[in-house]
Amino acid sequence: MVEEGKGPAEAGGWAARVLLSPLCRGVALVILVASFLLPPRGLGFTICWFNRWTGWPCPGCGLTRSVTHVSHGDLLGAVDYHPFGLLVWMLAVALCLLQLGGPRLRAAVQARLAPHERGLRRSYMFLVYAFIAFGVVRMAAAILDDTNLMTHAI
Amino acid sequence: MAMLAIGGLLLLAATVCQIIILVHAFKESLAQGFLSLCVPFYILYYMFAKFEHDKKAMIIGIALGGAIVGNILMQVGVASMAGAM
DSSP states (O other), X not given: OOOTTSOTTTSOOHHHHHTSSHHHHHHHXXXXXXXXXXXXXXXXXXXXXXXXXXXXXXXXXXXXXXXXXXXXXXXXXXXXXXXXXXXXXXXXXXXXXXXXXXXXXXXXXXHHHGGGHHHHHHHHHHHHHHHHHHHHHHHHHHHHHHHHHHHHHO | OHHHHXXXXXXXXXXXXXXXXXXXXXXXXXXXXXXXXXXXXHHHHHHHHTOOOTTHHHHHHIIIIIHHHHHHHHHHHHHHHHHHO
């Protein structure tokens, strides 16, 4: 259980540090609230400096619009913008519920997760690498597409 | 053409180094990963303030220097190719 004198997030453990920390819950809350307030088709400009600089999508491009689409009930549109948007949305909802649930709920969840930390850690890193691999493949496709367009133009 | 090739290689190296930093951020915490990914220029703060690696200076140097020089070479290369046509 939770060590004496420490909150559940400070008590140690990988899940507490990486998934359930106050910063994670705060970021999740901001993501979820913004997803309901932002227009699903975006603001009309990109906040991604990589995309603005090169014209190619970074691994995270489309994620905001994808999460916004989920909040507005358009799951297919969400997957079309970014296949990881639905997962991020579910994670944000879970973390917001933990935030609202208070320290007792967080301690209970952490105690439940503790025996499965190794598997959880592996799954998490698998998803991180899958996320980045998807981004790299999408970026490579965009670069190849650009090169083809340039070749045709010449 | 050589400029395009060198620029492309530098951009590739910069991308690899930025991915190393991004993976480190996600390992540190889910929030750090998303902040580095989605908040403009947060990754610059992360790479200098929080990123820890044996070859930190080299990775940051390639991630930043490679991106800047690679992009300039690519732009100049494309412009010179277009001028030659």
